Amino acid sequence: MAEKGIFISFEGGEGVGKSTQIRLLAERLGKLGHQVRVTREPGGSAGAEAVRHVLLSGAAEPFGVGMEVLLFAAARNDHVEEIIRPALAAGEIVLCDRFMDSSRAYQGASGVLAPEFVATVERVAVSGVRPDLTLIFDLDALEGLKRVRRRLPETALAGAPDRFEKDDIAIHEARRQAFLSIAEAEPERCRVIDAAATPETVAEVVWRVVSQALASRSLRGGADG
Ligand code: TYD
Secondary structure, eight states: OOOOOEEEEEEESTTSOHHHHHHHHHHHHHHTTOOEEEEESSOSSHHHHHHHHHHHTTTTGGGOHHHHHHHHHHHHHHHIIIIIHHHHHTTOEEEEESOHHHIIIIIGGGSSSOHHHHHHHHHHHHTTOOOSEEEEEEOOHHHHHHHHHHHGGGSTTTTOOOTTTTSOHHHHHHHHHHHHHHHHHOTTTEEEEETTSOHHHHHHHHHHHHHHHHHHHHHTTOSOO
């Protein structure tokens, strides 16, 4: 039977510092000899990266949240089948910047879509591949947006917020609450991380959670030691 890796997703609102934490964690795991696969959504596979631009440019926005959630799902399914499932089968640790919980919090919590529809779309998209561990980075929505603005001049899209960043602060706050509700509903899978601290402090918390997950997995006879 194929070795089974571990799938960790990183979730939260805008500007919570996921990317920095993923980089630091990947470095630390790599030094310990783990095979690490860093990936992201929307995107991560060739097909999903093609859909990413349609979503983040706002090109799909006029067609409604239903259209957007289906496009995220199409991208997710391609990403799962092309990248995540094979990496897990090869025993790798997959670190994914956003996954299904972003669709729940951004599209699902918009209040426009029936919860059964969102859940059905999620089931089809992930096709049985769900994170073993989800780190939810929690930060005041306004503080997160300030961080994004400070970072913008360094990016290719200087000054231009993307389709989702441009939403009102109340919407960002609702997404934050949606992420916290997910964590409350699925405490086995999710850990809430206070993202207000310095990156170094947050990294230590992340390491504690992840190393515990790896240890308990190896006790249960998983692939990682
Ligand atoms: P991205 O530029 O990757 O930045 P970040 O993850 O640092 O915020 O932006 C992805 C955007 O897409 C982000 O605003 C969240 C949104 N998104 C959804 O609305 N639904 C989803 O299912 C996913 C994966 C992302």
